[in-house]
Amino acid sequence: AQSVTQLGSHVSVSEGALVLLRCNYSSSVPPYLFWYVQYPNQGLQLLLKYTSAATLVKGINGFEAEFKKSETSFHLTKPSAHMSDAAEYFCAVRGGYNQGGKLIFGQGTELSVKP
């Protein structure tokens, strides 16, 4: 069965600093992995996805993530944080075919950006 663990429910960085949000997954099949961002009282917006092509995936708003099979990780990074990056971030793995293609989400990491 698939599962996702996000390390750290809250992360705080200064504006201009590196953003690193951690995600580890468990999957019995080659995983499809996603990062979503959620602003308060809004739906989720896709940042990027890994679907077994390049291991370094670039997304929107300057974010990228690297798939590391040996570490079962898919950490999200951004070189320089901006105030507008403050939001909640969710890592997700797609369930197997017999699970209707559902997404299995981590608990989320709330990112705060200090001026």
Added chain:
Amino acid sequence: DGGITQSPKYLFRKEGQNVTLSCEQNLNHDAMYWYRQDPGQGLRLIYYSQIVNDFQKGDIAEGYSVSREKKESFPLTVTSAQKNPTAFYLCASSIFGGRQEQYFGPGTRLTVT
């Protein structure tokens, strides 16, 4: 513009009443999903549907019901049997199968008192 709409944005109900949340998509997606979001718990799947007139229970289906009479629409009813219905509800859709991501609506915040 293609997308997913959910209405209303905020919904208030008294305990013991059933309430139906609307979800419509014009993306021509086959699959649709309902998630419930509670603080600190991520998103949990309530129901999903891969084709019209067919749907399956997710991880927390008790106290909820759905229908899928049209490809574009997947309404969720929160029944009085749901013990703790106050939450943020998110609808999503995707192309069926494969590596496709899910697209999410803006959500409905339901408060039951």
